[in-house]
Amino acid sequence: MPSTRVLVVDDYEPFRRFICSTLRKRPTLQIVGEGSDGLEAVHKSERLQPDLIVLDIGLPSLNGIEAARRIRRVASNSKILFVSQESSAEVVQEALSLGALGYVVKAYAGSELLAAVEAVTESKHFFSSGLSGLPFAEMVDAQPPDSLCQEEVLASLAPGRAEVTRSHEVQFYSDDASFLAGFTSFIEATLKAGNTVTVVATESHRNSLLQRLVEHGIDVASAIEEGRYLPLDVAETLSSFMVNDLPDPVRFLTVAGELIAAAAKAARGEPPRVAACGECAPVLWAQGKADAAIQLEHLWDEIGKKYDIDILCGYVLTDFQREQESHIRSRICAEHSTVSSRERAIEQS
Numbered sequence: 578m579p580s581t582r583v584l585v586v587d588d589y590e591p592f593r594r595f596i597c598s599t600l601r602k603r604p605t606l607q608i609v610g611e612g613s614d615g616l617e618a619v620h621k622s623e624r625l626q627p628d629l630i631v632l633d634i635g636l637p638s639l640n641g642i643e644a645a646r647r648i649r650r651v652a653s654n655s656k657i658l659f660v661s662q663e664s665s666a667e668v669v670q671e672a673l674s675l676g677a678l679g680y681v682v683k684a685y686a687g688s689e690l691l692a693a694v695e696a697v698t699e700s701k702h703f704f705s706s707g708l709s710g711l712p713f714a715e716m717v718d719a720q721p722p723d724s725l726c727q728e729e730v731l732a733s734l735a736p737g738r739a740e741v742t743r744s745h746e747v748q749f750y751s752d753d754a755s756f757l758a759g760f761t762s763f764i765e766a767t768l769k770a771g772n773t774v775t776v777v778a779t780e781s782h783r784n785s786l787l788q789r790l791v792e793h794g795i796d797v798a799s800a801i802e803e804g805r806y807l808p809l810d811v812a813e814t815l816s817s818f819m820v821n822d823l824p825d826p827v828r829f830l831t832v833a834g835e836l837i838a839a840a841a842k843a844a845r846g847e848p849p850r851v852a853a854c855g856e857c858a859p860v861l862w863a864q865g866k867a868d869a870a871i872q873l874e875h876l877w878d879e880i881g882k883k884y885d886i887d888i889l890c891g892y893v894l895t896d897f898q899r900e901q902e903s904h905i906r907s908r909i910c911a912e913h914s915t916v917s918s919r920e921r922a923i924e925q926s
Contacts, residue, residue, distance in 0.1 A: 580605055581698050584627040586612040586644075587660070588636050589780070589808065591787055592683070595801045596631055596660065599690050606694065615639025623651035629698055634661040634668065635813040642668070645675045658697045660686055662809050664707050664835060665817055665828070682707030684775075684839035687804035707835045745881045745888045746915040747874075749906070755919040756893050757782065760854055761789045763889045767852045768800055773840040775807040777855030783808045804843035807836065811860050822866055824873045833880050853877075854889035858909070862898070867905045874912035 583606055587593040593611060600606045610625050612618045615636040622630060630648065634641035645657055658679040659672050669680055679697040681689050682705040689705055696703035750756040760776070764786065767774040776786065787808075790797050800806035818828035840851045858877075861870040874890065881888045890913070892898075898906070910916045 580607040581629055581694075582607050582609045582625070582627045583629045583631060583694075584608075584610045584612065584618070584621055584625060584655075585631045586615075586618040586621075586636065586641075587631075587633040588613045589633075589783065589810070591783075591797065591801065592808065595798065596686070596690065598798070599686075599802065600631075600694065603691065603694075613637075615641060615644035618644045619647045619651065622648045622655055626652050627655050629656050629658060629694065631658050631660055631694070634659060634663050634672070635810055642671055642675070645672065645677065649676060656697050656700070658693055658703075660690070660693075662813055663817055664705075664832065669704075669708060679703035680708060681705045682835065682839070683809070684804075684807050684836050687802055687843065707839065744915055745878050745890075745913050746917065747890045747892065747910060747913040749916075749918045750891060750893045751919070753782070753785070753893060756891050757785050757789060759919055760786055760889070760891055761793065763852070763854050764790060764806075765793055765795060767850070767887075768795055768805060770850065771805075771844070771846040772850040772852060773805045773807070773844040774852045774854065775809065775836050775840055777809045777811050777814050777853070777857055779811055779856070779860075782856070783810075804839065805845075807840060809836075809855075811856055814855075815857055815860065819869070823869050824876055826876060829873070829876050830880070833877075837880070837884055837886060850887065851884070852887040852889075854891065856891055858890060859892040862892070862905065862909075863895070867902070871905070871908050871912065874909055878912050 583600060585593055585596050585608060587596065590613070597608055597611065600608060609627055610621045612621050616638045618630070618632060618636070619639070632641045632645060636644065641659065641661065648655065648657065657677040658681065659677050660681045660683060662683040664682050672680055678700065679693045679702065681693045685705045685707050693703040748759050750759065764774050764776060776783065778786065787797055797806055817832050818825055820828070837851055841849070844851055858870040858873045861873060877888055880886070
């Protein structure tokens with residue numbers, strides 16, 4: 578059987594490694610190149626003429642949609658499979674209009690990637706479980722393997738277990754060092770318990786967290802492959818549910834529900850738990866969108882109550898936020914069950 582030559586493009590290096598290691602499990606898949614931005618994807622597609630391109634959307638220099646548009650001109654025979662955390666109908670529809678045959682939501686990649694690659698290489702359509710209910714679902718030629726109904730998975734997380742107490746904690750930090758220490762502790766405890774954690778953070782914070790977790794002996798590569806560690810970009814995540822600088826409740830509940838359902842499938846603790854930590858609301862406040870940040874915290878609190886998940890929100894405060902906007906901090910605290918502070922720089926770590 579002839580090999581399928583594959584180009585893998587994703588700007589988050591740990592996730593790109595995960596894709597490559599997963600593809601290498603199939604001897605018929607040959608990785609001929611890797612890329613980390615859109616322009617590089619176009620240039621390597623033209624030079625390598627791969628059979629398949631696994632392409633992210635949130636790429637620097639040129640996003641994946643525009644890169645795919647140019648790739649169609651320079652490597653017209655290459656098939657495209659998008660693997661992205663973006664799940665809005667508009668973005669997916671635009672991806673399809675460019676001739677992409679498959680679309681996998683990153684949170685589901687651990688269980689769906691190989692099936693998607695197999696379908697696309699056979700010129701069949703493949704759409705992720707994370708896209709269920711969207712209007713183009715009728716085009717699907719291949720279904721994700723062993724996919725569970727999202728509602729059934731989420732129902733399994735519903736409150737009712739007296740021995741479990743969920744938390745929605747906010748921690749305030751004075752610097753990145755204390756932020757990373759707080760998040761590392763939260764993530765490490767979740768993974769060691771066999772459970773799943775979604776981390777929504779900036780690229781620099783995701784990379785630093787990865788390094789710290791590895792130093793602490795956590796096998797992050799395996800956790801990503803098992804779907805128990807889901808690192809997501811904060812800007813891309815916000816773009817999936819923000820409308821006119823405010824979080825749209827319907828879009829937010831859809832995005833959060835998809836992430837939690839994907840995370841719940843991989844959790845294997847006793848009892849199985851799902852956790853989430855991130856800095857979506859903190860980024861909004863830092864951008865001067867305090868009302869949006871507070872609304873988002875309220876929506877996360879509702880999600881936590883509904884699905885009994887543990888949530889940690891982390892704020893690295895500026896001097897201005899501490900001194901001039903204490904009223905905003907008070908409103909943010911009111912949306913959480915637990916409030917703590919690490920606002921003194923850590924002298925020893």
